[in-house]
Amino acid sequence: MTPTAQATAGQIAAVRWDGEAPVIIDQRVLPAELLELRLDSSDKVVGAIRSLAVRGAPAIGITGGYGLIVGLEEADRGGLTLATLDAVTERIGHARPTATNLWGAVSRVRDAVASALAENRDWRAPALAAAQDIEREDREACASIGDHGRRLLAGRRRILTHCNTGRLATGGDGTALAVAYALHAAGDLDEVIATESRPLLQGGRLTAWELGRAGVPHRLIVDSAAGAAMASGLVEAVVVGCDRVAANGDTANKIGTYTLAVLARHHGVPFYVCGPLTTFDPHTARGSDIEIEERDPSEVRGFGGRDVAPASSNAWNPAFDVTPAELIEAFITDVGVLRPPYGPAIATALARPG
Ligand code: MRU
Numbered sequence: 001m002t003p004t005a006q007a008t009a010g011q012i013a014a015v016r017w018d019g020e021a022p023v024i025i026d027q028r029v030l031p032a033e034l035l036e037l038r039l040d041s042s043d044k045v046v047g048a049i050r051s052l053a054v055r056g057a058p059a060i061g062i063t064g065g066y067g068l069i070v071g072l073e074e075a076d077r078g079g080l081t082l083a084t085l086d087a088v089t090e091r092i093g094h095a096r097p098t099a100t101n102l103w104g105a106v107s108r109v110r111d112a113v114a115s116a117l118a119e120n121r122d123w124r125a126p127a128l129a130a131a132q133d134i135e136r137e138d139r140e141a142c143a144s145i146g147d148h149g150r151r152l153l154a155g156r157r158r159i160l161t162h163c164n165t166g167r168l169a170t171g172g173d174g175t176a177l178a179v180a181y182a183l184h185a186a187g188d189l190d191e192v193i194a195t196e197s198r199p200l201l202q203g204g205r206l207t208a209w210e211l212g213r214a215g216v217p218h219r220l221i222v223d224s225a226a227g228a229a230m231a232s233g234l235v236e237a238v239v240v241g242c243d244r245v246a247a248n249g250d251t252a253n254k255i256g257t258y259t260l261a262v263l264a265r266h267h268g269v270p271f272y273v274c275g276p277l278t279t280f281d282p283h284t285a286r287g288s289d290i291e292i293e294e295r296d297p298s299e300v301r302g303f304g305g306r307d308v309a310p311a312s313s314n315a316w317n318p319a320f321d322v323t324p325a326e327l328i329e330a331f332i333t334d335v336g337v338l339r340p341p342y343g344p345a346i347a348t349a350l351a352r353p354g
Pocket residue numbers: 052055056057058099162163164165166169170174175176202240241242243253254255319
């Protein structure tokens with residue numbers, strides 16, 4: 001992947017379509033550099049998603065949707081077959097396993113292409129329309145989450161968040177960070193406490209950069225300081241994102257989220273999960289059915305290409321953990337706040353028309 005341009009505009013877009021290919025901000029090099037990468041082959045699309053050049057459940061969904069168009073253009077040598085469509089869909093849609101949004105977005109574009117093929121129409125316009133709808137709907141979902149969260153959290157002026165769930169992770173203002181932006185815009189926020197989010201430091205590198213750029217007051221802590229922060233009364237609510245929510249409300253999110261939920265329960269701090277309905281998966285009954293991505297142990301042994309632990313040490317590197325539904329105070333979604341019992345609340349939300 002070669003950098004094609006330096007993004008300088010005020011409002012950042014984690015992913016954009018330039019007319020022929022998705023262009024992403026390379027999140028591996030932030031905050032040192034703000035570079036864009038043009039993903040003009042399916043290998044680049046899959047590589048960018050796997051390497052976390054683009055990351056965050058909604059953002060990888062949007063990238064996958066546009067990326068499928070690039071992959072199909074590559075594969076269409078005078079006619080696209082259903083078998084080829086499905087092979088490219090599988091490859092891009094399963095580049096990472098945990099976030100519902102990736103497979104959801106890629107299969108939505110796939111279905112638009114399959115309908116066109118069945119009717120002997122060109123597949124390009126319907127594919128692009130579906131991918132653009134996914135991006136626009138996510139932007140709107142972020143705005144809605146921010147709005148619902150701002151109202152729900154009124155009076156809670158110090159919030160703790162984990163990983164990066166903002167403009168770098170979505171097509172809009174984010175999920176948990178959309179709530180922070182909305183509170184800040186309303187003058188109702190004192191401070192965001194951001195965990196570093198080891199091993200890849202999405203909090204330390206990305207959330208701190210994003211909030212700083214937007215002028216939102218924040219303080220960074222190491223992950224292991226979260227308990228002390230809660231015990232010291234610094235945290236009035238924990239607000240996190242999600243990668244896959246099972247039908248019963250069990251939630252996969254960045255490794256360390258479960259620890260925060262247990263700590264929050266112990267300290268009587270409400271623990272909120274924010275996400276669009278595109279992250280809810282009615283086909284996964286419970287958390288233990290969620291496939292958790294395991295990443296290279298070298299990410300734990302070191303950082304930025306430098307080893308900090310002995311290269312010979314074994315390491316375990318799950319990218320996500322599962323927070324049981326019973327530890328979640330409420331879900332802040334694009335269609336409103338969901339309260340327990342989550343099975344029926346999620347089923348009703350997903351059954352809404354449109
Ligand atoms: O491995 P990542 O950086 O893709 O993990 C991202 C998260 O866990 C986010 O919290 C989640 O995708 C929600 S982003 C709006």
